[in-house]
Amino acid sequence: MMPGPWQVRRVSKETPDTFTLVLEPLNGGRGGFRPGQFSMLWVFGVGELPISISGDPAEEKSLTYTVRSVGPATQALISRSVGQELGVRGPFGAGWPVDQARGRDVLVVAGGIGLAPLRPVIYHVLDHRKDYGRLVIAYGARSPRDLLYRKELAQWARQKDVQVLTTVDYGGVSWRGRVGVVTSLFRFMRLQPARTTAMVCGPEIMMRLVARELTTRGLAAGDLYLSMERNMKCGVGFCGHCQWGPHFICKDGPVFPYSRIAPLLDRYEL
Amino acid sequence: MEIQSLEKVIAEHEFFSDLESYYTALLVSCASNVRFEAGKYLWREGEEANAFYLIREGRIAVEINPPQRKPIIVDTVGEGDVLGWSWLLPPYVWKFSARAVDGTRAVALDGKCLRNKCEQNHDLGYEMLKRFSQIMNRRLDATRIQLLDLYATR
Numbered sequence: 001m002m003p004g005p006w007q008v009r010r011v012s013k014e015t016p017d018t019f020t021l022v023l024e025p026l027n028g029g030r031g032g033f034r035p036g037q038f039s040m041l042w043v044f045g046v047g048e049l050p051i052s053i054s055g056d057p058a059e060e061k062s063l064t065y066t067v068r069s070v071g072p073a074t075q076a077l078i079s080r081s082v083g084q085e086l087g088v089r090g091p092f093g094a095g096w097p098v099d100q101a102r103g104r105d106v107l108v109v110a111g112g113i114g115l116a117p118l119r120p121v122i123y124h125v126l127d128h129r130k131d132y133g134r135l136v137i138a139y140g141a142r143s144p145r146d147l148l149y150r151k152e153l154a155q156w157a158r159q160k161d162v163q164v165l166t167t168v169d170y171g172g173v174s175w176r177g178r179v180g181v182v183t184s185l186f187r188f189m190r191l192q193p194a195r196t197t198a199m200v201c202g203p204e205i206m207m208r209l210v211a212r213e214l215t216t217r218g219l220a221a222g223d224l225y226l227s228m229e230r231n232m233k234c235g236v237g238f239c240g241h242c243q244w245g246p247h248f249i250c251k252d253g254p255v256f257p258y259s260r261i262a263p264l265l266d267r268y269e270l
Numbered sequence: 271m272e273i274q275s276l277e278k279v280i281a282e283h284e285f286f287s288d289l290e291s292y293y294t295a296l297l298v299s300c301a302s303n304v305r306f307e308a309g310k311y312l313w314r315e316g317e318e319a320n321a322f323y324l325i326r327e328g329r330i331a332v333e334i335n336p337p338q339r340k341p342i343i344v345d346t347v348g349e350g351d352v353l354g355w356s357w358l359l360p361p362y363v364w365k366f367s368a369r370a371v372d373g374t375r376a377v378a379l380d381g382k383c384l385r386n387k388c389e390q391n392h393d394l395g396y397e398m399l400k401r402f403s404q405i406m407n408r409r410l411d412a413t414r415i416q417l418l419d420l421y422a423t424r
Contacts (some may be wrong), residue, residue: 017423071424112421144420169416171331171343176371179331179346181412187350203420 001234003087004029008080009062018068018113019078020054023086024061031060035120036095036199036227036255039063040235042087042207044112046076050232050250052117053091058127063088066116066148090234093103093254096121097225101197105133107189109210111140111182111202115148117202117227117254122156130267136163136189140182140202143168144175163189182206183213193218201227208265211258221259228253228261245270276301283324284350285401294393300383306330306370312353314367319356320381325349328374333367344416345409346371355402356368357381 006029010022025031033039033053044049055064069075079085098121106119106125125132137156141147147166157164165185167178178185182202198214200207207226214224230242230249237251245264249255264270275296280286286294304323306312312323315335323330330353332345344366347353353376355365362381388395 022327068423140421142419147422169419169421171341173331173341173369175331175343176329177346178329178348179343181415183415184412205418206415206420211414 001089003040003048003089003238004083006063007082008082008086011080011082013066013213014066015146018066018146018148020064020066021078021080022062022064023088025088029088031063031089032132033057033063033094033120033254035098035124035240036117037091037093037147038117038254039065039088039090039092039252040232040234041065041077042089043073043076043080044085044087047073048087048089048233049073049077050235051077052227054116054119054256056123056127057120063091066113066119068237079153092232092250094252094256096199096227096255097197097257098124101132101199102131105192105196106135107191107196107198107214108135108137108139108266109182109198109200109202109214110138111206111210112142112146114200114202114206114227115139117154118199119149121199126156126159126162126226133195134161134163136191137165138168138182138185138189139164140206141166141168141184141220142170144171144177153265165189183209186213186217190227191217191219193220193223196223198224199227200225204228204265211265215258221262222257224258225255226258226261227255276303276377279303279326280324283326283377284322285352285405289397293397296387296391296394297379297384300336300380300387301379302378304376304378306374306376308370308372310370312368312370313364315364317364319354319362319364321378322352322354322381323376323378324356326353326375326377328376329371330374331369331371333369335367341367345412352402352405355406356399357384358402372378 003025006023009024012020038052051065054066085125232250233239233241235250236249242249281294329348331343333341335341
């Protein structure tokens with residue numbers, strides 16, 4: 001439960017308010033995680049935050065996090081400079097079902113910063129290309145300048161059997177891509193529901209709408225996974241801060257099959 | 271020759287895919303093939319609305335022009351989509367501007383011509399309203415979701 005000391009090795013700006021930090025362990029620690037897991041990152045003197053790991057799961061010497069500044073703690077996190085230390089606990093939680101998805105098409109649906117926890121899935125599928133069918137990435141953001149990993153999106157789109165679809169909620173006149181909600185991308189997908197596993201991450205209401213739309217299009221609720229978010233503190237299901245109905249999101253999740261959580265998603269004020 | 275190919279294009283377009291051929295034949299006399307170069311405005315906000323478009327290829331941006339700000343794209347439509355419903359409802363005026371983002375091919379359907387046909391043949395009018403209602407419903411849903419500003423900082 002004690003955080004280990006890690007050092008910032010690289011900081012890169014993704015959007016005006018979102019940065020990616022690459023951390024390496026001090027004192028002989030190691031990386032290694034399953035796609036979808038998160039760590040508790042401690043900015044000394046400021047606080048501790050649950051942050052999804054956004055790097056390549058094959059990379060064992062470092063851990064990568066993409067962080068959006070939404071308050072004092074996240075601002076302190078993204079303001080770390082190369083060489084500064086952070087405390088890291090974890091990785092925690094149940095990840096994306098990359099093993100169950102073997103032999104199937106993989107549909108990744110992300111909204112906003114939700115692409116960060118899904119990037120390890122994309123890396124994993126691309127690293128094990130023969131084990132999976134088509135990879136479809138549907139990504140929605142607020143505006144063109146809020147799109148994460150733009151260079152990588154373009155690289156992924158050039159790969160065989162990979163389809164990348166992006167959209168934004170509104171764009172300036174220089175934007176040449178799509179404008180519309182993320183569900184508007186589904187009609188371009190050539191989805192084969194019976195052989196597709198979908199992994200969805202974004203604002204909760206977006207995931208609810210995406211889940212409804214995908215099940216309407218024939219995807220089984222058991223083949224659809226969502227990554228939930230609540231106020232996580234301990235990371236191991238002791239403190240109860242992230243309890244959501246009968247689930248502790250930090251331990252039982254953050255990734256859940258839709259079939260297990262659908263009733264909770266429709267419950268008011270939960 | 272062109273009429274035959276237009277009928278096929280209309281019949282195969284997603285918007286009219288299950289429309290009986292009798293109605294497709296009625297639509298053809300109001301239809302024409304059109305092309306728009308990238309950057310060209312199909313119409314601007316406030317102009318008379320007298321057509322809608324079945325997009326075959328390319329992309330059209332639907333823009334709003336806020337005062338003292340640059341225009342904002344609020345929607346895009348592409349292959350398989352339908353653009354424009356203001357031709358159907360009085361006062362037949364475009365509420366937004368439409369600009370070709372890429373070179374775009376479409377079938378234009380003349381609104382006045384079609385309104386007359388719908389008045390003469392209410393079954394055709396009902397078929398049109400059913401289809402446009404779905405488009406309006408989908409876009410109203412999308413607009414409500416966009417209004418939530420889902421990805422904004424809370």
